[in-house]
Amino acid sequence: xxxxxxxxxxxxxxxxxxxxxxxxxxxxxxxxxxxxxxxxxxxxxxxxxxxxxxxxxxxxxxxxxxxxxxxxxxxxxxxxxxxxxxxxxxxxxxxxxxxxxxxxxxxxxxxxxxxxxxxxxxxxxxxxxxxxxxxxxxxxxxxxxxxxxxxxxxxxxxxxxxxxxxxxxxxxxxxxxxxxxxxxxxxxxxxxxxxxxxxxxxxxxxxxxxxxxxxxxxxxxxxxxxxxxxxxxxxxxxxxxxxxxxxxxxxxxxxxxxxxxxxxxxxxxxxxxxxxxxxxxxxxxxxxxxxxxxxxxxxxxxxxxxxxxxxxxxxxxxxxxxxxxxxxxxxxxxxxxxxxxxxxxxxxxxxxxxxxxxxxxxxxxxxxxxxxxxxxxxxxxxxxxxxxxxxxxxxxxxxxxxxxxxxxxxxxxxxxxxxxxxxxxxxxxxxxxxxxxxxxxxxxxxxxxxxxxxxxxxxxxxxxxxxxxxxxxxxxxxxxxxxxxxxxxxxxxxxxxxxxxxxxxxxxxxxxxxxxxxxxxxxxxxxxxxxxxxxxxxxxxxxxxxxxxxxxxxxxxxxxxxxxxxxxxxxxxxxxxxxxxxxxxxxxxxxxxxxxxxxxxxxxxxxxxxxxxxxxxxxxxxxxxxxxxxxxxxxxxxxxxxxxxxxxxxxxxxxxxxxxxxxxxxxxxxxxxxxxxxxxxxxxxxxxxxxxxxxxxxxxxxxxxxxxxxxxxxxxxxxxxxxxxxxxxxxxxxxxxxxxxxxxxxxxxxxxxxxxxxxxxxxxxxxxx
Numbered sequence: 230x231x232x233x234x235x236x237x238x239x240x241x242x243x244x245x246x247x248x249x250x251x252x253x254x255x256x257x258x259x260x261x262x263x264x265x266x267x268x269x270x271x272x273x274x275x276x277x278x279x280x281x282x283x284x285x286x287x288x289x290x291x292x293x294x295x296x297x298x299x300x301x302x303x304x305x306x307x308x309x310x311x312x313x314x315x316x317x318x319x320x321x322x323x324x325x326x327x328x329x330x331x332x333x334x335x336x337x338x339x340x341x342x343x344x345x346x347x348x349x350x351x352x353x354x355x356x357x358x359x360x361x362x363x364x365x366x367x368x369x370x371x372x373x374x375x376x377x378x379x380x381x382x383x384x385x386x387x388x389x390x391x392x393x394x395x396x397x398x399x400x401x402x403x404x405x406x407x408x409x410x411x412x413x414x415x416x417x418x419x420x421x422x423x424x425x426x427x428x429x430x431x432x433x434x435x436x437x438x439x440x441x442x443x444x445x446x447x448x449x450x451x452x453x454x455x456x457x458x459x460x461x462x463x464x465x466x467x468x469x470x471x472x473x474x475x476x477x478x479x480x481x482x483x484x485x486x487x488x489x490x491x492x493x494x495x496x497x498x499x500x501x502x503x504x505x506x507x508x509x510x511x512x513x514x515x516x517x518x519x520x521x522x523x524x525x526x527x528x529x530x531x532x533x534x535x536x537x538x539x540x541x542x543x544x545x546x547x548x549x550x551x552x553x554x555x556x557x558x559x560x561x562x563x564x565x566x567x568x569x570x571x572x573x574x575x576x577x578x579x580x581x582x583x584x585x586x587x588x589x590x591x592x593x594x595x596x597x598x599x600x601x602x603x604x605x606x607x608x609x610x611x612x613x614x615x616x617x618x619x620x621x622x623x624x625x626x627x628x629x630x631x632x633x634x635x636x637x638x639x640x641x642x643x644x645x646x647x648x649x650x651x652x653x654x655x656x657x658x659x660x661x662x663x664x665x666x667x668x669x670x671x672x673x674x675x676x677x678x679x680x681x682x683x684x685x686x687x688x689x690x691x692x693x694x695x696x697x698x699x700x701x702x703x704x705x706x707x708x709x710x711x712x713x714x715x716x717x718x719x720x721x722x723x724x725x726x727x728x729x730x731x732x733x734x735x736x737x738x739x740x741x742x743x744x745x746x747x748x749x750x751x752x753x754x755x756x757x758x759x760x761x762x763x764x765x766x767x768x769x770x771x772x773x774x775x776x777x778x779x780x781x782x783x784x785x786x787x788x789x790x791x792x793x794x795x796x797x798x799x800x801x802x803x804x805x806x807x808x809x810x811x812x813x814x815x816x817x818x819x820x821x822x823x824x825x826x827x828x829x830x831x832x833x834x835x836x837x838x839x840x841x842x843x844x845x846x847x848x849x850x851x852x853x854x855x856x857x858x859x860x861x862x863x864x865x866x867x868x869x870x871x872x873x874x875x876x877x878x879x880x881x882x883x884x885x886x887x888x889x890x891x892x893x894x895x896x897x898x899x900x901x902x903x904x905x906x907x908x909x910x911x912x913x914x915x916x917x918x919x920x921x922x923x924x925x926x927x928x929x930x931x932x933x934x935x936x937x938x939x940x941x942x943x944x945x946x947x948x949x950x951x952x953x954x955x956x957x958x959x960x961x962x963x964x965x966x967x968x969x970x971x972x973x974x975x976x977x978x979x980x981x982x983x984x985x986x987x988x989x990x991x992x993x994x995x996x997x998x
Contacts (some may be wrong), residue, residue: 230433238435275848276794282380284400286389286620287563287610292788294905295683295733295743297801299323299381299841299855303404308893308907312426312448314338314371315963316359316985317399322857322887323839324399327918327982329748331416340383340397341803342835342862342883343609343780345811349827350630351661351695352811354776357394360401361487363404363551363569364391367600367630370491370547370573372469375430375444377402383839384803385749385780387727388671388685391624395749395780395807405485406440406475407432413443416995423989424449438478445470448686451982452596454498457525458536458586467493482558489873490552495543498535500580501966503528505792505925506788508967511975513690514641520587520972531960533982539581539592546574561612565622566605572601572696576633583971584979588641591971595634602628621670630661638971646706653786659757661695671729681903683731683745694720695755695772713890714763717757719772725750725779739790744783751778751811755887756827775827779808799841810879813968814870814920833880835862849895870920884914905950910938926965933959940983950993958988 281866282291299321301311307317315326315337325344327337338356345355358365379401386394402879413431420426426448433441447468454463469491476484479867496841506517506528510717521528524536550567558564575598581591582768604881608622620888638653696718752772757980760770782805789798810833815825837859844852862883866876879885893907919926934957939950969976 245589275845277790277797277843277845277851278376279794282378282400283402284380284382286565286608286622287613289613292741292790292797295731295741295745295786295802296386297323297383297784297786297799297839299383301379301381305853305891306373306379309891309909310935310952311373312984313373314399315983316367316373317379317381319889320379320855320891321908322855322889323383323397323859324381325882325884325887326963327819327882331452334420337882339880339882340381340814341805341837341839342858342859342880343805343810343833344808344882345751345778345813349359349661349695349754349758349813349825350632350659351663351693351757352813353658353663353751353829355393355396355751355811357390357398358401359390359398361403361485361551361692362483362553362567362606363549364393364563364602364604364626364627365571366393366602366626368547368549368571369574370469370489370545370549371493372446372467372490372491374428374446374471374491377404382781383801384784384785384805385727385747386716387749388687388729388747390668391626391652391687392665392689392691392725392750392752395478395751403471403473403487404430404442404444406442406473407434408440408475408477409434410439412998414995414997417995418448418991418993420989420991422452423984423991424451424989438474439474442473442475443634452985453533453987454500454502455534455984456498456537456541459497459540461497463495463497463499463541465499468492468720471516473621483555485555486551487553489548491545491547493543493545495541497541498537499541499543500535500582500584501964501970502533502535502725503584503969504530504532504962504970504979504980505964505977506972507975509975510973512973513975514585515587515589515972516737517713517969517972517976520585521621524586528977530980532980533960533987536580536585537581537583540579541581543578544576546572548572562606563610564957565610569602569604570903571602575599584969585971587971588639588643589973590639592637592639593634594637595632595696595794598632598634600628600630602626611887616675617672618675619670619672622668624667624669625665628662629662630659630663632981633657646810650703651706652704654704655699656696657699658700659695659697661693661755663752664692665752666690673733679735680946681733682741683729683733685730686726686728687750689723689725689727689750689752691721691723691725691752693723693753693755695757695770697757699761710942713767715761715767716769717760717772718769719755719757719774721753721755721774723753723777725752725777737796740787742785742787746782746899747780747782749778749780749782749963754811754827759826762826776809776810776829778811778829781806781808791938795845797841797843801839803835803837803839805835830864830868833862833864836860849897851893853891854888856886858886859883860885873920873922875920875922879917881917881920886912886914886915888912903941905939905941906932906937907939912933919967919978921967923967923978926967928962928965930975931959931961933957945997948994950995951991952993953988953990955985955988960986962986 279697301320382398386398416428418426430444452462471489474486505940526534549571554566556564576593576595604626610620633654668688673681675681698716701713712753727748727750731746733743735741756773786801810830840856842854891909896904912928917927936953937952941948
C-alpha cells in the first residue's frame with residue numbers, strides 16, 4: 230500500500246490547516262506552548278513518573294482511577310523488548326497469551342486466567358484490544374509500532390468498552406504528532422543469524438496548528454523452526470507504517486486522522502515442533518519416534534525441528550483508517566467522535582500439519598481468510614472536578630468474517646486401495662456477520678470531597694449469523710467418489726444490560742480505596758462445525774447457538790504512595806463468577822485434522838490477589854514488580870472434554886501465580902555520557918496448554934530472565950544498547966497440541982514456539998534528530 234505522505238497529500242493538509250489558521254488566531258493555537266500530548270508523563274522531585282491514562286474514556290492520573298491497571302510507558306516497552314502484542318505478558322502478571330498463529334493477535338489473550346482463543350469466525354475474544362479508541366476485534370495486527378503507552382485493564386470492562394471486554398482490555402495509545410516540533414529517530418537492531426530490524430519515526434510540523442507523525446518498521450525474525458528435509462530455517466518478515474495527522478485550530482477542538490498498514494510473511498516450517506514422540510501410537514499403525522528420526526528430527530522438549538515437503542507459507546495484511554474529533558463545548562463538557570474502518574486479510578497460507586514426510590500427512594491450504602470491521606463511537610464527558618462527573622455515549626459496530634480452507638489427508642500408500650483412500654480433501658467455506666448497537670453511561674457522584682459513588686450501565690443489542698459449507702472428496706486408486714456436501718447455518722439476536730456499581734474514597738493525597746461490582750458480557754456465537762461433524766449424510770443442518778458469557782466481578786482495591794512518591798503500591802482483591810464461560814475444545818481427528826468446537830462451561834470462578842509496585846529509591850534507580858495470585862479458575866466438577874473428566878483442573882493459560890520484576894540503573898560517566906543497566910525476570914507457575922489430564926499437556930513452573938546495558942551520548946542524540954533475553958534459553962511453548970498430527974491417538978505432543986522461546990542476544994543503535 231502506498232504510504233500517504235506524498236508532497237501532494239502533505240500540501241493538501243497544509244492548505245486545510247492554513248485556511249483554519251486564518252480563522253483562529255495563532256495566539257489561540259497552542260496556549261501552553263508545550264506541544265505535549267495529554268498522555269505525557271509528569272515527573273516531580275525525582276519521584277515516580279505518573280502516567281495519564283484513559284481507562285474511563287477521559288484523561289486521568291492512574292492513581293485516581295478506581296480500576297486495576299498496569300500501565301506500561303513507551304520507554305518501558307522499549308527496555309523490555311516488546312516487539313509484538315504477545316510480548317506484553319512480560320510486563321503484566323495477570324496477562325497471558327496463547328498461540329497467536331491460530332487465534333490471531335489479541336484473540337489468544339487471557340487476563341486473570343480468563344480468555345478465549347478465537348478460532349470460529351463468529352467468536353470474539355474475552356480480552357478487548359483497543360488502539361487509539363478503536364476496537365480491533367478480528368482485525369488486530371499484533372505489531373507494536375510507535376506506542377505512547379499500553380494500559381492493561383483487569384476485570385470486566387463492558388460498561389465503557391463493550392461486549393468483547395468480559396475479562397479485560399488492552400487499551401493502547403500511539404504517539405501523537407507534536408505541533409511545532411520537527412524531529413524523529415531511527416533505530417537499527419541486529420540479532421546476528423536470527424534477523425534484524427529497522428524502526429523510524431518522523432514528526433513534521435505543517436504550521437502552528439497542525440503536524441504529521443510518520444512511523445514505520447521493517448523486521449526479519451529467523452530460526453524459530455528448522456526444516457530438516459530442506460535444510461531451511463523459518464523466516465518471518467514484518468513490515469508496518471502509520472501516518473497520523475493532528476489538527477488543533479484552538480484549545481477547544483482537535484482532529485486526529487490515522488492511517489496504518491502492516492504486512493507479515495512467513496515461510497519454512499511454521500507450525501508445531503514435536504516435543505514428545507512415543508515408540509508406537511495406540512492403534513499400533515504408526516511409530517512416531519522412528520518416523521521423525523528417519524527424517525533427521527531428534528524429538529525432545531527443546532526441539533525446534535520438523536520434516537516437511539510442503540511450501541509452508543503464511544501471509545497477513547492489515548489496513549486501518551480512523552478519525553477522532555474532540556470538541557470542548559462552552560460549558561466545559563467534551564464531545565468525542567471516533568470512526569474506524571479496518572480489514573485483515575490472511576492467505577494464501579499453506580501448512581504441512583503432519584510435520585513429517587511419512588504417510589497420513591495432513592496439508593492445510595487457506596486461500597482466503599478475511600475480516601472487515603466498521604465502528605463508530607460518539608460520547609460526551611462532563612468537566613472534571615464537578616459534584617457529578619459522567620461519560621455517556623452511543624456505539625455501533627458491524628463486521629464480516631470469511632474463511633476458505635482445504636484440508637488434504639494423504640493416508641498410507643502401502644495399504645490396498647480400496648479399502649484405504651489415496652487422498653481425502655475437505656473444503657470448508659465459512660461466513661459470519663456480527664453487528665452490535667449500544668448505549669452506555671458511567672457517572673461518579675461525589676457525596677463529599679473525598680467520597681464518590683460510581684454507577685454505570687450499558688445496553689447492548691447483538692445480531693450474529695454464520696454459515697458453513699463443507700465439501701469432501703475421497704479418492705481411491707483408480708477412482709474418486711462423488712463429493713459429499715454438508716452445510717449448516719444459524720442466527721442469534723441477543724440483548725443485554727450490564728454495568729458497574731462502586732464506591733471510591735480518598736483517604737489522603739497519597740492513599741485511596743475503592744470497591745466495585747461489575748457485570749460483563751460477551752455475545753453469542755454460532756457453532757456450525759458440530760452439526761456437520763455429527764451428521765452422517767449430506768444435507769443442510771441448523772447451527773447451534775453458544776450462549777453469551779456473563780461475568781460478575783467484585784473487586785476491592787487501594788492505591789498508595791509513600792516516601793514523597795518514591796514508592797507506589799497498587800493492590801487489588803478480586804472474586805469473579807462467570808456464567809456460561811465460552812470455551813473451545815480443539816483436538817485432532819483420528820486422521821490428524823484439527824477440529825475446534827465452541828461450547829459453554831456452565832460456571833467458572835476466579836479469585837485472587839494482585840499487586841503493582843513501582844519504586845525509585847534513588848534518582849538513578851527504578852524498580853517495578855507486578856504480581857498475580859489467581860486461585861480457583863477451574864472447570865466445575867464433572868465437566869468433561871472428550872469423555873475425560875477435567876473438573877477441578879485449571880483453565881488453559883492460567884498459572885496459579887506469576888511475578889514480573891524489572892529494574893534499571895543510570896550511571897553518569899565522565900563527559901556527561903550515561904550508562905544504563907537493566908534487567909527483568911518473569912516467574913510463572915505451571916500452566917496447562919491443552920485439554921487433557923496427561924502431565925505432558927502442561928509446562929512446569931519456570932523463570933525467564935533478561936539483561937540489558939546501554940550507552941547514551943551527552944546530548945541524548947544517539948545510543949548503543951546490548952541485550953540478552955531468555956538467558957537460560959528456556960524453551961517455553963506458546964501452545965501444546967496433542968496427539969501428534971497425522972500420527973494418531975497416543976502418539977505424543979508438539980510445541981508451538983516463538984522468538985520468545987529462545988535465547989536472543991542483540992545490539993540496537995539509535996539516532997535522534
